[in-house]
Amino acid sequence: MRVPAAFEYERAESVPHALALLARHGSEARVVAGGHSLLPMMKLRLAQPACLIDINGLTGLSYIREEAGQLRLGAMTRHAELLASALAARHFPLLGDAERVIADPIVRNRGTIGGSLCQADPAEDLSAAFAAAKALAVIEGGGGIRTVPIAEFHRGPYETAVAPDELLTEVRLPIRPGAGSAYEKVERRVGDWAIAAVGAVVWLEGDVVQDVGIGLAAVGAPHFHAAEAEAALRGRAPDAAAIAAAAALAAEHARPTADQRGPVDYKRHLVGELTGRALRRAVARARGREG
Amino acid sequence: MVQVHMTVNGEPVTADVEPRLLLVHFVRQTLGLTGTHWGCDTSNCGTCVLWLDGVPVKSCTVLTVMADGHAVRTVEDLERGGRLDPVQQGFMEEHGLQCGFCTPGMMLTARWLLDRNPDPTEAEIREAISGQICRCTGYENIVRAIRWAAAHPHAVEVPS
Numbered sequence A: 001m002r003v004p005a006a007f008e009y010e011r012a013e014s015v016p017h018a019l020a021l022l023a024r025h026g027s028e029a030r031v032v033a034g035g036h037s038l039l040p041m042m043k044l045r046l047a048q049p050a051c052l053i054d055i056n057g058l059t060g061l062s063y064i065r066e067e068a069g070q071l072r073l074g075a076m077t078r079h080a081e082l083l084a085s086a087l088a089a090r091h092f093p094l095l096g097d098a099e100r101v102i103a104d105p106i107v108r109n110r111g112t113i114g115g116s117l118c119q120a121d122p123a124e125d126l127s128a129a130f131a132a133a134k135a136l137a138v139i140e141g142g143g144g145i146r147t148v149p150i151a152e153f154h155r156g157p158y159e160t161a162v163a164p165d166e167l168l169t170e171v172r173l174p175i176r177p178g179a180g181s182a183y184e185k186v187e188r189r190v191g192d193w194a195i196a197a198v199g200a201v202v203w204l205e206g207d208v209v210q211d212v213g214i215g216l217a218a219v220g221a222p223h224f225h226a227a228e229a230e231a232a233l234r235g236r237a238p239d240a241a242a243i244a245a246a247a248a249l250a251a252e253h254a255r256p257t258a259d260q261r262g263p264v265d266y267k268r269h270l271v272g273e274l275t276g277r278a279l280r281r282a283v284a285r286a287r288g289r290e291g
Numbered sequence B: 001m002v003q004v005h006m007t008v009n010g011e012p013v014t015a016d017v018e019p020r021l022l023l024v025h026f027v028r029q030t031l032g033l034t035g036t037h038w039g040c041d042t043s044n045c046g047t048c049v050l051w052l053d054g055v056p057v058k059s060c061t062v063l064t065v066m067a068d069g070h071a072v073r074t075v076e077d078l079e080r081g082g083r084l085d086p087v088q089q090g091f092m093e094e095h096g097l098q099c100g101f102c103t104p105g106m107m108l109t110a111r112w113l114l115d116r117n118p119d120p121t122e123a124e125i126r127e128a129i130s131g132q133i134c135r136c137t138g139y140e141n142i143v144r145a146i147r148w149a150a151a152h153p154h155a156v157e158v159p160s
């Protein structure tokens, strides 16, 4: 039987209360949201927080809404809620693409958007999707509220810009005209983490890629981000040659490692293939044709 | 120890628990409701599925203290007043189980699916149970059992 080490349990009633509890308990405390990443780690004793601060009571952080030209997702939104959201699907279909293949329906009932991002597992799908969408993370602490671009959010594997006494409260995805997006993932079996996955968002102006975001999961991309591939496509027409060139750059610059999910050359090949697929579908969707 | 209050299958329950006690062990050992099974212990197999506030969750990955103030429903609550849930009947009619280890979780997920989607396609059924592992049936008969329940909804009770 796998049992976590003993800990003290506190339940936060509000964001200020959660922040006060974090300040009181110091760096030995951890918040728990859905618990579907943290509790397995505690059962394996890979994490042993002295105090667990339960934020499941912060139902005010569970929402999906459009505000000030942004799609705003509360940190406590469950995966299942994001998957079911017509508003999210309308603006960023890649979120639905990604959610359909994150874990399984039962895990998605419990795991949260905020927990996903803060866990910062190198294979986390939403991190790649949010990187592609050039999202902003809203972080609250004793000193107030700050907004961090997603490209600066992930400091490395399992490490984020959220300090031990802070909370991630919201993710914001800027809504811009001409957008189309898609997420492509290959996994060994249903519900598994990615062997490789790619999210793409294009913003078209006429026939030109005015801007593009490409996010990679599970293949060692710094900040889940394929910067070189984006730069190659920006300002060009998204024709077959331009997409192939971007896909080749994404594959070249990815840094996958060999593990039980596959060898390096296979994963690198997947990055190229999936980048092409995601870009083609994103462009088709931007043009109003479902890809 | 922390005192928790919750309802389990509609009955109020109060207990003092260690914060680290997982909900699956609380239900099985403290309450003696051994219908909820405990398997992989890694959130993968789904044999520990029960409902928390009307939603199926993997109870090996939920703390008992997280259920404080909430409503838990286990497989024992499928049969009511001596009447089986159509899902239970379906598993009998279509041989939806062999060893029975995965069955409680499968049936609770099936009931949840049918409450939201009374006439699911085979693909929808397979998606709904995709987070649960059966080592015996090859899933064919589980899908048939759930289809049977969809076709015979007369005894369905939707929990409040």
Ligand SMILES: Cc1cc2nc3c(=O)[nH]c(=O)nc-3n(C[C@H](O)[C@H](O)[C@H](O)COP(=O)(O)OP(=O)(O)OC[C@H]3O[C@@H](n4cnc5c(N)ncnc54)[C@H](O)[C@@H]3O)c2cc1C
Pocket: A030, A031, A032, A033, A034, A035, A036, A037, A038, A039, A075, A076, A101, A102, A103, A104, A107, A110, A111, A112, A113, A114, A115, A116, A117, A118, A119, A123, A124, A125, A126, A162, A166, A167, A168, A169, A191, A192, A193, A194, B042, B043, B044
């Ligand atoms: C069987 C299984 C399969 C999975 N497969 C996939 C997959 O294919 N793809 C994928 O992307 N994910 C997958 N996951 C992970 C799943 O998405 C997790 O549930 C999710 O990543 C974490 O969310 P949570 O709410 O459970 O976080 P928790 O476990 O509660 O927390 C995770 C970490 O984030 C911190 N945290 C949580 N919320 C906040 C906040 N608001 N502010 C600051 N810190 C916070 C916690 O302190 C902890 O360190 C899988 C999980 C399981 C169990």
Ligand code: FES
Pocket: B037, B038, B039, B040, B041, B042, B043, B044, B045, B046, B047, B048, B049, B058, B059, B060, B061
């Ligand atoms: S015991 Fe909970 S998922 Fe296997």
Ligand code: FES
Pocket: B096, B097, B098, B099, B100, B101, B102, B103, B133, B134, B135, B136, B137
């Ligand atoms: S009947 Fe044996 S595991 Fe499903």
